[in-house]
Amino acid sequence: MAATLLTLADIISSGVRAIHNVYSGQGMEFPSLNEPYTLDSEALRNEDQVQDACVTIAAAAFQLIATIRQPQTSIFNATCAYYLSATLRVACETNVVEVLRDVGPSGMHVDQIGRKLNLNPLLLGRILRYLATHHIFQEVSPDVFANNRLSSVIDKGKSVDDLLTAPLTKFDMTNGIGALVGHWQDYKGAGFLLEHLTDPETGFSSEPSKTPMLRAFGASGTVWDWFESQGNEYRFKRFGVAMDGVNSMQPPDAILKGFDWKTLPEEGVIVDVGAGIGVSSVALAKALPAMKFVIQDRPKVLEQAVQFWDGKCPEAVQGKRVTFQPHDFFDPQPVKNPSAFILKQIVHDWADEYAERILRRLREAVDNGHQCMLVIIDSLVPYACRQGDSRTLIPGERPPSALQPLLPNYGPVDASPYFTDLSMWVHFNGQERTSGHMERLLEKSGWKLTRIYYGEMSSGHLVQFVATPL
Known part of the structure; x- marks a missing residue:
């Protein structure tokens, strides 16, 4: 055990020295925890060499x-980690961050914050102190709080x-x-995982109408029905902005990486299934000037898509290279034998039973x-173990391989694929998948997983699963 402790300490100290050398070589200092977050201050930290060292250190x-x-x-x-989510939700929804932004590093007494926001200062102070103990906000003097590098990330800029x-x-x-933070933290359904799992009617169900979230709120139908119901206007609006936030964290041209x-036929057809407004296809349309595109989604969504393409890629609209087609992906696919199908962040919304139906509809459309080519863009859930020779890797697959004695997936440094997976369950009865799970799902649906492409660091854990017809 002593050897393990020393090894871990050596990993930390050598990594910190490496980062220090990079920053000192640039005449810069690593961003301070007590300074607000800015894009400029984070630029060097996000370069590959520094980012890799940061991940290993953490x-x-x-x-x-x-x-x-x-x-x-x-x-x-x-056990009590839910208090961190609950208190952060309070800080985000009550606009504490913006109040503290206006007073700068000197901070503001909790009595003044309470008067400004019409909140009980005694209760608010307890919340902010708990967050400051977890390095979100800082208590600069007794009962006086200020923003820091972490809290400033959720500043709404208004x-x-x-x-x-x-x-x-x-x-x-x-x-x-900020909308994404509020959306994630409103997951009261997470408190009903046990009840959902142990109830025979829900624990083995694939139905999108039987989710922990709907159980928590005593709602029927699907989560989409609930979102669109009277009284949920704020949640529904926030969800839309939150999804924009997710997209904003990905480079617009991420799909090209x-x-x-360009290996597809030059004048072929790409069908973007469940495309939303077709953000990814716009990037492709600009890179592939002879390719045709079919944007498929619900009619109301397509109304927004037309406006989006008129503004972002008018040449494709004017050249009749893009078609907007209302379509339910559980129905037979109307476009036969295209060059490629795209499913971006669609499959993870559904349990295997439903995901297989979607994928089979696409396979039926191909002679x-x-x-x-079928390109599925979703999160890849890394295994938390070293795989060894337990399974044959998919071409391009990079199994978790942090150096010993670290967990191969780097542990909780970035748990986003895991909590995203659980959130898909809570909300939709869907899930993110491991590489082995995705391979089996595609095979059952008539497709062969042929390669995995990993996104850049800024794309999070989204990967491209590329498949061909069996």
Whole structure:
């Protein structure tokens, strides 16, 4: 055990020295935890060499804490972790970050914050102190709080007066990060995972009408029905902005970094299934000037898509290279034998039973012998173990391989694919998938997974699963 502790400590110290050398070589300092977040201050930190070192340091630090801390303390901290989500939700929804932004590093006494926001200062102070203990906000003196690098990330960029006078639209025209935080933290359904799992009617069900979220709110139908019901206007609007926030974290041309789209027939047809407004296809249309595109979604969504393409890629609209086609992906696919189908963040909304139906509809539209590529863009859930020779890797697959004695997937440094997976369950009865799971699902649906392409760091855990007809 002593050797493991020393190894973890060495990983941390050598990584910190490497980062220090990079920054000192540039005449810069690593971003301070007590300074607000800015894109400029994070630029060097996000370069590959520094980012890789940061991930390894954090993985070793998490494992060192888990090793040396009393096990009971770790379990109780994990048990009560929901308070972190709950208190962060309060700070985001009540606009505390924006109030503190206006006063700068000196901070503001909780009594003044309470008067400004019409909140009980005693309760608010307890919330902010809990967050500051987790390095979100800082308590600069007793009962005086200020923003820091972490809390400033959820700044909506609007004046406090605007936020207070128009609460329903507080997230409009923002980067979507605050909306995403509010959306994630409103997952009261997470508190019903046990009840859902142990109830025979729901624990083995694939139905999108039987989810922990709907159980939590006593709602029927699907989550989409619930979102669109009376009284949920704020949640529904926030969800839309939150999804914009997810897209904003991905480079517009992310879809070009992976599968070589130029290997398709020059004047072929790409069908973007469940495309939304077709953001990814716009990037492809600009890169493939002779390719035709079919944007498929619900009629109301396509109304927005037409406007989006008119503004972002008018040459494709004027050249009649893009068609907007109302379509339910559970119905027979109307486009036969295209060059490629795209399914971006669609499959993860559905349990295997429903995902297989979607994929089979696409396979039915392709004649045997026709060369058609299926590109699924979703999160890849890494295994938490070292695979060894337990399975044959898919071409391009990069199994988790952090150096020993770290967890191969770097532990909780970035748990986003795992909590996204659980959130798909809570909301939709859907899921993110491991590479082995995706391979089996595609095979059952008439497709062969032929390659995996990993996105850039800025694309999060989204990968391209490329398949061909069996």
